[in-house]
Amino acid sequence: MVLVKEITAGSTIAVRGLDLQLFWQLNQLAPNSLVTIADLNINKGDGLFPYCQLPARNALKSVLTAYGKPLTINSAYRSVIAQAMLYSQKQRGLIDNLVGYPGKSDHQKGASLDIEEWPEVRTLMTSHGWRWTYGNKDAMHFDCTSDDIRDIRPDSIKAFQKLWNKANPNNQIAEDGDLGEQTLKCIYNSPSEGFSNVGYPRVLKLTTPSQQGKDVGELQLALRKAGIPLEQANQVFDQETDKAVKAFQESKGLSADGVVGQQTRTLLELN
Missing domain, CATH: 3.30.1380.10 (Muramoyl-pentapeptide Carboxypeptidase; domain 2)
Known part of the structure; x- marks a missing residue:
């Protein structure tokens, strides 16, 4: 992460x-x-x-x-x-x-x-x-310069605050749309690939340390269901999982980069 x-x-x-x-x-x-x-x-x-x-x-x-x-x-x-x-x-x-x-x-x-x-x-x-x-x-x-442009910056900040609170139930911050010191600190301490526990899919890929969580386990089970050899569904995105993702992407004519984005998720029926 x-x-x-x-x-x-x-x-x-x-x-x-x-x-x-x-x-x-x-x-x-x-x-x-x-x-x-x-x-x-x-x-x-x-x-x-x-x-x-x-x-x-x-x-x-x-x-x-x-x-x-x-x-x-x-x-x-x-x-x-x-x-x-x-x-x-x-x-x-x-x-x-x-x-x-x-x-x-x-x-x-x-x-x-x-x-x-x-x-x-x-x-x-x-x-x-x-x-x-x-x-x-x-x-x-x-x-x-259109007069119809709306300042959505407070909405974006409030959206992050809500996202953080979903992912961190024991470390809540104010959902006020204001980028104070606490909210900025939370942004800097967020995982760049996304949170694993918020109900919105994150981009899965091989990282150091390895990504872990239920969503990785669901990916591994979907790869097995698609006929891709994978020894275990251990909820850890390891080298074997990376190899399996690339094999699946290659079988579907995708760029075999090992990154589980929207297109790969759709073909694996993970949405």
Whole structure:
């Protein structure tokens, strides 16, 4: 299990498992706050979580129609968890990017985009409802100017607080939507792959120390049911389980990376 505070890789994909659990919790608290942009004519940058608010999606779609070519989106919605991870790395000197304080970042509104081709499309973006907010200090960053954009950052923080309380019944925190010192400390001490006991699936994979829990046991039983040799269902994601997952993924024509994400879960009927 790798905690958020222990991550040294700069990409927010390192917390994607926990991010997905927060996303599901946010949808319980404030349904339809975010919509996907994955179906638009975009190239997805490393670590992109392809969601934003609906007005931002519409403004992006307008730009894409006028541009006539794909745009590379490096960042869209960024959760308070991902922002805290980046801010911690900035504080430790691991990255030198412009990083806002967790809970204050524009990206957490789901109304900001980082666009690789910004020199080509800056004028086009600003004429289709976007602001080039920070100039050359953060040149690829654009903010949607629609009056219909809602500040969902408190909802996202409250969603994390609810998620933490589900996973830690003996260590409860206030569910007030305020990113105080206690909530930030809990974010840093959360497992990057997600909690094993909250009812929302986490991303399962081989880690050091190994992931353990009922969800790992259910994965092992599903692999057996699918005809993949596995000696024991011991609720520990060990080397044998990793080998079995890769064998299953290969048999289904998937990338055999050993990571049990949504597609692998669906094919194993784990949903």
